[in-house]
Amino acid sequence: MTTTLSESPFLAACRGQTPAHVPVWFMRQAGRSLPEYRAIREGVAMLDSCFTTDLVVEITMQPVRRHGVDAAIFFSDIVVPLKAIGVDLDIVAGVGPVVAEPIRTRAQLDQLRDLEPDDVAPVIAAVAALTGELGGTPLIGFAGAPFTLASYLVEGRPSRDYRNTKAMMHTDPELWHDLLGRISAIAGQFLRMQVQAGASAVQLFDSWAGALSLADYRTFAMPHSAAVLEAVADLDVPRIHFGVGTGELLGAMGEAGADVVGVDWRVPLDEAVHRVGPGKALQGNLDPTTLFAPPEVVEREARRVLDQGRAAHGHVFNLGHGVMPEIDPDALTRLVDVVHAYELD
Numbered sequence: 001m002t003t004t005l006s007e008s009p010f011l012a013a014c015r016g017q018t019p020a021h022v023p024v025w026f027m028r029q030a031g032r033s034l035p036e037y038r039a040i041r042e043g044v045a046m047l048d049s050c051f052t053t054d055l056v057v058e059i060t061m062q063p064v065r066r067h068g069v070d071a072a073i074f075f076s077d078i079v080v081p082l083k084a085i086g087v088d089l090d091i092v093a094g095v096g097p098v099v100a101e102p103i104r105t106r107a108q109l110d111q112l113r114d115l116e117p118d119d120v121a122p123v124i125a126a127v128a129a130l131t132g133e134l135g136g137t138p139l140i141g142f143a144g145a146p147f148t149l150a151s152y153l154v155e156g157r158p159s160r161d162y163r164n165t166k167a168m169m170h171t172d173p174e175l176w177h178d179l180l181g182r183i184s185a186i187a188g189q190f191l192r193m194q195v196q197a198g199a200s201a202v203q204l205f206d207s208w209a210g211a212l213s214l215a216d217y218r219t220f221a222m223p224h225s226a227a228v229l230e231a232v233a234d235l236d237v238p239r240i241h242f243g244v245g246t247g248e249l250l251g252a253m254g255e256a257g258a259d260v261v262g263v264d265w266r267v268p269l270d271e272a273v274h275r276v277g278p279g280k281a282l283q284g285n286l287d288p289t290t291l292f293a294p295p296e297v298v299e300r301e302a303r304r305v306l307d308q309g310r311a312a313h314g315h316v317f318n319l320g321h322g323v324m325p326e327i328d329p330d331a332l333t334r335l336v337d338v339v340h341a342y343e344l345d
């Protein structure tokens with residue numbers, strides 16, 4: 001059992017050191033796969049729960065208690081800081097973030113003001129309470145990356161092809177860069193507040209960056225993500241940078257200022273090492289749908305990921321994307337045990 005943060009296998013792996021065992025946590029580990037989550041959320045709207053300190057603390061702790069994961073991720077959503085500054089948006093069950101008035105014009109940028117501590121006081125109070133409650137288990141803070149947040153603000157809802165987002169990017173690059181500049185300031189401020197309240201690491205979620213070509217990523221998204229990561233560079237916490245379908249972008253995502261690059265299941269970790277470049281740890285990358293297969297298949301696939309992860313300069317085991325609501329939580333607990341039993345020497 002880890003007793004202090006300094007012995008954390010998660011933090012060691014993020015820093016490229018050899019941990020006592022391969023650390024594991026799951027994106028979306030808090031959420032609908034857990035019956036205790038569904039019970040506590042009954043009758044409470046998603047965004048209301050994100051601004052209720054006690055609920056954030058309890059929901060964050062649920063997967064830590066149940067699965068024995070090596071890190072907690074604070075329960076929130078990437079749109080929380082936008083809601084906090086007054087953007088009219090909601091998270092609709094089964095759909096995702098929906099913005100009442102999608103941002104398409106310069107006049108609409110005015111609503112994207114800086115984030116002040118008072119805007120997110122109950123959220124930051126939860127982060128502070130959690131770092132006490134978690135003891136030696138690190139808390140990961142997070143924010144949405146500018147491109148992914150812009151995709152929700154411009155489309156107004158989840159999108160398949162990001163047509164309005166990309167149209168703005170190519171048609172009015174000046175407006176685009178001003179929009180992403182504002183979002184990156186907000187995301188950077190939010191991450192700083194979380195680390196100053198006690199978060200031990202941060203993850204920047206650029207979930208939908210894989211929709212961009214490498215050239216467009218470098219021109220239109222990467223400088224703004226780099227600014228967010230730079231906003232916490234002096235705070236000495238590992239910075240994880242994750243997206244889906246980012247095989248072509250892995251090198252650039254590392255260059256943006258990450259210590260750890262998240263990899264989805266499409267690129268094996270021993271290949272991702274070459275794409276990401278030296279001196280960076282990797283996080284990933286079991287295909288989440290593997291968890292619908294029998295335990296022996298999950299174990300075989302997990303061991304393949306672990307074997308391939310040995311090539312990395314530090315490996316944090318995770319899924320290639322988030323836990324799906326229908327996944328059996330017992331399969332996740334068994335997976336944690338498989339990872340922890342894996343011999344590193």
Ligand SMILES: Cc1c2[nH]c(c1CCC(=O)O)Cc1[nH]c(c(CCC(=O)O)c1C)Cc1[nH]c(c(CCC(=O)O)c1C)Cc1[nH]c(c(C)c1CCC(=O)O)C2
Binds near residue numbers: 028031041073
């Ligand atoms: C793209 C994105 C969003 N939100 C997030 C991302 C990036 C991660 C990723 O790529 O999956 C990040 C996020 N959202 C949530 C967390 C909680 C912490 C954790 O990972 O355990 C985190 C890290 C809770 C949530 N965020 C959301 C839920 C489900 C809402 C509920 O339980 O009522 C949870 C637990 C809602 C949400 N919020 C978003 C979507 C697409 C959805 C799903 C809509 C649905 O299927 O109902 C936007």
